[in-house]
Amino acid sequence: MSKESSSRSRKPKRGQTREALMEAALDLVVKKAPFSSLSLREVTKRAGVVPTAFYRHFTDMSALGLTLLDESFRTLRQMMRQVRQENQPNENMLRGSMETYFNYVRENRAHFLFVAKELFGGTPTMRNAIRREIRMFTNELAMDMARFPFLNHLSAEDLQMMAGLVVNNVTALTQEMLELEESDTFGQQEVLGTAEKQLRLIFLGVGQWKS
Amino acid sequence: MSKESSSRSRKPKRGQTREALMEAALDLVVKKAPFSSLSLREVTKRAGVVPTAFYRHFTDMSALGLTLLDESFRTLRQMMRQVRQENQPNENMLRGSMETYFNYVRENRAHFLFVAKELFGGTPTMRNAIRREIRMFTNELAMDMARFPFLNHLSAEDLQMMAGLVVNNVTALTQEMLELEESDTFGQQEVLGTAEKQLRLIFLGVGQWKS
DNA sequence: TTTTTTAGTGAACAAGTGTTGACTTTAACT
DNA sequence: AGTTAAAGTCAACACTTGTTCACTAAAAAA
Structure with a gap:
């Protein structure tokens, strides 16, 4: 005592x-x-x-940085897994996925800001770690898409390229989201709306794709 | 003397x-x-x-930065004008535009690296200046698209959203390009190839778009 | 040619940087 | 309870940073 x-x-x-x-x-x-x-x-x-x-x-500031990076991506990965489980391939899949994703972005603003700023400004080690992680997401998305019945005729490269298109855009929209004030819920809704439309447009193109 | x-x-x-x-x-x-x-x-x-x-x-380091930013975008703008003049709307428009654009990126690597790194890492002033410039490009692209006969039935917002999709992707691909070694011509060709395919896919979706 | 403006130098400042080494306190283990 | 290892403090170091001031060389204007 x-x-x-x-x-x-x-x-x-x-x-x-x-x-x-x-x-x-x-x-x-x-x-x-x-x-x-x-x-x-x-x-x-x-x-x-x-x-x-x-x-x-x-040992170092850069060691702290890598730890932070690890933390950021560990929670992000587990969220992505959740998104994929909860959203079966149906009509409002896109909307649902985007909603949970951007909610997560808002709730983990600090981590996303950290990653966004290091994606280009960081040390080579940092940059490579981030890019590797993003490439992993792209691969997983490509594999998910391959399981869709109306997409299984596409080549592996085409699937990869389409997944890349999606990831690039979501990344850009995330950055756009991060530039908004935390209180600007209107702007956030607007970004979410564009996100859904853009993805819908992409999948419209995918449906028409001829190798 | x-x-x-x-x-x-x-x-x-x-x-x-x-x-x-x-x-x-x-x-x-x-x-x-x-x-x-x-x-x-x-x-x-x-x-x-x-x-x-x-x-x-x-007066300042930040003054130098803004001057550099100005220089970067002035030459970029004049290039974009050139791209739009040289490429009439026909079959290989996409390929041609992407080729000249990425050639320009390679020839002005330093400026693009500078901009890419400041897009998120810079001061608010810097970031806003860059984003304003990108928004301008998006607007111009939307206006260009509006002139296409098979697109003039689309609403202004939809055109804006489609232009945004294109710009987001080209930006991402530019960053990917900048990460490559200057000597890695193979990788560069590959990025160029994906760029063309992705844009084709987008325009495929645009053709199917129903407001 | 003389004068004035512009664009360079050099020394000095107060403040902030990463990292070291020798101590001291706290928590954990026996 | 006594010992050991982990996690904190403090003082000091060599260096780099932005900015000031007085001074000087060169170019432009008179």
Whole structure:
């Protein structure tokens, strides 16, 4: 009973400093600069920790970055799995998928902003990791499409190219979404609307495609 | 005859330091970091000039950035005009347009890299300037499409949405292109090929579109 | 030719950067 | 309870950063 009080100059914070550092970095990315231009001291200051404490948890700023990237994509992957399970191929599949996806984007704004800014501004290592992840999504989408009865006559390359078209657009729309204010629900609805229309248009073209 | 020699500690460089600074910044963007994380001293060093000389030409690093942005888009705009003049609406219009466009991208790699990296990593001012420019392209494309006989039954919003689809994709493909090595002509051809196919697919969908 | 404007230099500043090393406190293990 | 390992602090380092000021060379204007 003598432990939980009387902490003055040294705070208890058990294993939570690591998380504090990650959250601080994410915060700074949201309201300031891309991760690549954050300084170690800046991050530790916001986390409420002395600069040298950083080294107890990460060797490097770039190590923090990769951890953040991992975190971002792990939750994103699990959401995508969910989207694919919940949406059987029917009429409002497109609308439903886009809705859950963009809801997820709104709820994880910080992570998406982080990824978007590093996609081009980051170090080569970072960029490659992100591109690899995106390529993976494209492949999975191509495989999903191959299972559709009215698409199984298409070649693997064509499917890949079509999946790429979809992913490129969703990526662009995500970025557009991220530029909007969090409170701008009207704009967000508008982006969602365009997203649905554009995907519908794409699949209209896919139906007409002759190899 | 006594002027052009005998310059020792002070170099002649008439009005060319300004250009040297811009070129230096562009160089550094290509082979190092996004513009936003370049330092004034770094740029002046590469330009072969002392740091304080910078202030004779720009008030700020961000002023340099905006100048660079202006330069990038001015030449891009004139190219787009050329593409539209040279390509009358016929069979190989898509192929032709994409070829000249991507040739231009290859020849102006530095400028495109600069823009791509600032599109998300830059300051709000920078980002807005770029997005405004892209929106302008989208509008012009929509107007071009409206002139096609088989498209004049479409609503303005639908045309806008279709143009957006095209622009989003070309942007994504441009970024993909920029990630390739300058020497990787095979990869470049491949991207060009996908670009053409994807646009063809889009226009296939456009033909089927019912408002 | 003399004068004035423009475009370069160099030294110095206050502030911020990553990283080190030697300590100290807390939590965990025996 | 005593020991050990993990996670925090503090002071100091060598460096880079943006910006100032006074000064000087060259080009342009008179």
